[in-house]
Amino acid sequence: MISSSSSNRTPGQCDAVLSVGAADPTSSATTRSAVGPLRLPLKNPESFVARFNRIYASIGLSLQVAENSGSLVSNLNLQKTAMDTDITPESLREKKCVPCEGGVPLISAESAQQYLNSLTGWTLDDEGKTISRKVNAGNFVKAMAIMQQIADLAESEQHHPDLHLTGYRTLTIEMTTHAIGGLSENDFVVAAKIDTLLA
Numbered sequence: 001m002i003s004s005s006s007s008n009r010t011p012g013q014c015d016a017v018l019s020v021g022a023a024d025p026t027s028s029a030t031t032r033s034a035v036g037p038l039r040l041p042l043k044n045p046e047s048f049v050a051r052f053n054r055i056y057a058s059i060g061l062s063l064q065v066a067e068n069s070g071s072l073v074s075n076l077n078l079q080k081t082a083m084d085t086d087i088t089p090e091s092l093r094e095k096k097c098v099p100c101e102g103g104v105p106l107i108s109a110e111s112a113q114q115y116l117n118s119l120t121g122w123t124l125d126d127e128g129k130t131i132s133r134k135v136n137a138g139n140f141v142k143a144m145a146i147m148q149q150i151a152d153l154a155e156s157e158q159h160h161p162d163l164h165l166t167g168y169r170t171l172t173i174e175m176t177t178h179a180i181g182g183l184s185e186n187d188f189v190v191a192a193k194i195d196t197l198l199a
């Protein structure tokens, strides 16, 4: 039975480790992983995790959810060290967004800070749910052209920013994952690719 350990959690929320390249996220063979809270469906959370692992095993992904609080803490610390060294502008640009209608890991504000180190000019909002970058495009026509480039990128990734053009040339780009009401790795992947567009 999957249970969430802490009383301030919303229903269905647990700690989870998502690994690439190893079935056992605590194994030294694990090369890449992301950790953080995950909101599970309230009905049949076990079958959600089992189905996730069946579907994504073919591309080396595995999801592990904490059964209780204590045991995962040391694993999380171990994974966090591995994850911090994995995030680079290059590694983010190489990734492709994961189709998302919920069920992707939510990235904590603390992990978001690690990701931000690989981006240019992006800031995290106070709630830790959105990252944004403000750009002076020079003039209105250039701002519109940048918006179109970002739109093409977002379509190819199937992950979309909120774009605000104000004061005729100031573009504010916001990334959040609407399906989970916060940040997922998709936001940082698109942000890194936008950085390349703007460089």
Ligand SMILES: C[C@H](O)[C@H](O)[C@H]1CNC2=NC(N)=NC(=O)C2=N1
Binding pocket: 098, 099, 100, 101, 158, 159, 160, 161, 175, 176, 177, 178, 179, 180
């Ligand atoms: C299936 C498809 O990936 C989803 O509907 C996408 C589309 N683009 C999206 N973009 C963003 N920013 N958040 C989402 O949750 C989202 N959902």
